Amino acid sequence: MDIRSLTMFQHLSNSLHFGRTAAAYHISPSTLSRSIQRLEQELGSQLLIRDNRSVLLTGEGKKLLAYADQQLAQYETLKQSLNQSQKELSGSLNIYCSVTASYSYLPALLEKFRRTHPNIDINLDTGDAADGIDQVKNQKVDLAIAARPDDIAASMHFQTIATVPLAITAPAISCAVKTALQAESIDWANLPI
Structure with a gap:
């Protein structure tokens, strides 16, 4: 049982029409039928009652549909989580x-x-x-x-x-530094800072 088989089964369970589900997955109705038969063989249960006019879910088919809904929702959540973590820097x-x-x-x-x-x-x-x-x-x-x-x-x-x-901070009191800073040309090399 794989994700694709579950999604096709889920779609078929909702559409109850092999032709529509086959068209949605771009496969032939016979290919879809073989996929459903493989699921039935793998699970050992008949999932659908089908004839030339209708498709119905069996009790086992309803159980598988509930399982498929749950698993596919979890799978989508996982994919979104993985995609989000790849976008985030770490x-x-x-x-x-x-x-x-x-x-x-x-x-x-x-x-x-x-x-x-x-x-x-x-x-x-x-x-x-x-x-x-x-x-x-x-x-x-x-x-x-x-x-x-x-x-x-x-x-x-x-x-x-x-x-x-x-900024330069200078003393407010009279001293050699204040006098030197007030000169027209400041001799920075000899300024005692």
Whole structure:
């Protein structure tokens, strides 16, 4: 007994017409009849009462129809489940970033990522943000959160997730640093920062 035999039997049980069921499965009525006879031999029971004018289900045929309905529904559910799991990404994602970035940027990004890709395991490694690009280049991680360099390698893809403003903080009291920062031309090399 296979899925095709069950589906043909199910269709025939509902149509009660060999010609219509045979046409639905693109086979001849005699081929359908042989398939039903094989089912009857395999199960050791007469499933249909048939003559030249009508087809009726026997008690055993009704039992097989109930079984076929249940099994074919489960088979369809299984197929849908397998198709869905093949469409979903699975595996692991290795991320490198600074501890600061792991608190500042990752929570919002990972929350959204986990909703859309629940079957991905995320591994986080933290360290100096300056090492992030090398971690990716050396294939130690899949992605890193790092500052964008001036020169971007063709093998790398960068996606901006935030722009961080930088500012100089200077003392409010009079001192050498404040005086140097107020000069027309700042001597950055000798500024005591």
